[in-house]
Amino acid sequence: MATEPTERVRDFVRETVIPVEEREHGELHRPYDGPGIHPRERALRAELQDAGRDAGLATPQLPVEWGGLGLTALEQAAVFEAAGYSLFGPIALNIAAPDEGNMHLLLHAASPEQRERWLRPLAAGRIHSAFGMTEPPPGTGSDPRALTARAERVPGGWRLSGEKWFITGAREAGLVIVLARTSGEPGDAGGATMFLVPGDADGLTVERDVHTLDAGLYGGHSLLRFDGCFVPDDGVLGDVDEGFRAAQVRLAPARLTHCMRWLGLAGRAQDLALAHVTARRGFGARLADLGLAQQHIADTEIDLAASRALIRDAARLLDAGQDAGTASSIAKTFVAEAVGRIVDRSVQLAGGQGVSEELLLSRYWREVRPFRIYDGSSETHRWSIARRAVRAHEEGRRHDLAR
Numbered sequence: 001m002a003t004e005p006t007e008r009v010r011d012f013v014r015e016t017v018i019p020v021e022e023r024e025h026g027e028l029h030r031p032y033d034g035p036g037i038h039p040r041e042r043a044l045r046a047e048l049q050d051a052g053r054d055a056g057l058a059t060p061q062l063p064v065e066w067g068g069l070g071l072t073a074l075e076q077a078a079v080f081e082a083a084g085y086s087l088f089g090p091i092a093l094n095i096a097a098p099d100e101g102n103m104h105l106l107l108h109a110a111s112p113e114q115r116e117r118w119l120r121p122l123a124a125g126r127i128h129s130a131f132g133m134t135e136p137p138p139g140t141g142s143d144p145r146a147l148t149a150r151a152e153r154v155p156g157g158w159r160l161s162g163e164k165w166f167i168t169g170a171r172e173a174g175l176v177i178v179l180a181r182t183s184g185e186p187g188d189a190g191g192a193t194m195f196l197v198p199g200d201a202d203g204l205t206v207e208r209d210v211h212t213l214d215a216g217l218y219g220g221h222s223l224l225r226f227d228g229c230f231v232p233d234d235g236v237l238g239d240v241d242e243g244f245r246a247a248q249v250r251l252a253p254a255r256l257t258h259c260m261r262w263l264g265l266a267g268r269a270q271d272l273a274l275a276h277v278t279a280r281r282g283f284g285a286r287l288a289d290l291g292l293a294q295q296h297i298a299d300t301e302i303d304l305a306a307s308r309a310l311i312r313d314a315a316r317l318l319d320a321g322q323d324a325g326t327a328s329s330i331a332k333t334f335v336a337e338a339v340g341r342i343v344d345r346s347v348q349l350a351g352g353q354g355v356s357e358e359l360l361l362s363r364y365w366r367e368v369r370p371f372r373i374y375d376g377s378s379e380t381h382r383w384s385i386a387r388r389a390v391r392a393h394e395e396g397r398r399h400d401l402a403r
């Protein structure tokens, strides 16, 4: 276990990041009518990332040759949780979504030239990136096969057309990784390809923001339009028509790192609640000593411990090069719901302050709610976990043989 980096991240978050988070009331993204990103939001990212670099802690998950600390998935679990203890920790360490998942994808699926062009500046924090998969109905959402965005073959490359929405960080992105259909029809299982599109490419427009509950992800979430946007052949990531398979390189680890970061924030929520109930007296006792308050406190400790165990179980499988699909689905479903329960209990224990701007808890409550929807909704994961369980049963595998 990477005790040393974890402790350094913990100290850095406490001493440097949390004061900035409190000063800004936990708001990174600011709605903006002008072009691009609100200047204060841009300045805040630079301030945090400079601090992370100065502390020697930026991009710790990447291999050493890419400027990181070469952490295993299990080591990342501890470091990302420590970073997530503040809403601003991940951006300070350059391990926030979607950049962290995109870096992982580029590391594992890109050609050496593509890595040099895109991973190098992303790892250094010189650019940020977006991942464009979701489309307005009837296009792809929970079901990837509903993909409607198209890429037509033209001399020297491809022309992309279609719409994407909820795309995090698309404003001012240096790179947008886009999934578009290169063959087949919406509903078909294959036929998708991933493209590396410069954020300022002709024919790519950020049409508008999609305003959501959260404000913790850089650039917010946008609706993008591709209007015959040209992408040369060297902008194809992986193989043509293999985009769904290549996307899996990103999706399983990315949903796990989301769990790690949000678990850190859930721990912070519990600490804020404990600070309140141990200081506040009522009914002849500290609130912390009243039975129903103790139940909230204990249930949160159970959720924290179970979440940590599931994350580390899936991380161990990833480190062993084994299929972590089911384990990461189980972890994602449980952790997304557990952090929601935890933050909600913390809000309750903090009373009026919990729903006010006196504490950061109401901000956290808004941040964690969407996690039950993105990276696969709870229902989609349960559906897939159940199908795998039934298939395993039909193949004769029983739970007494479980690892």
Ligand SMILES: Cc1cc2nc3c(=O)[nH]c(=O)nc-3n(C[C@H](O)[C@H](O)[C@H](O)COP(=O)(O)OP(=O)(O)OC[C@H]3O[C@@H](n4cnc5c(N)ncnc54)[C@H](O)[C@@H]3O)c2cc1C
Pocket (backbone or CB within 6 Å): 098, 130, 131, 132, 133, 134, 140, 141, 142, 143, 165, 166, 167, 168, 169, 212, 214, 221, 370, 373, 374, 375, 376, 377, 379, 380, 383
């Ligand atoms: C804050 C935020 C950030 C996001 N960032 C990005 C991004 O950067 N890039 C990107 O491409 N997308 C992004 N998304 C989009 C996200 O991936 C989708 O919202 C998600 O995949 C669900 O798709 P949908 O919204 O179209 O919901 P739908 O597909 O319409 O599903 C609606 C609901 O139907 C239910 N459902 C779905 N499948 C099943 C099933 N098999 N069984 C039972 N019930 C089911 C679930 O309750 C689900 O929530 C983001 C979303 C949010 C909220």
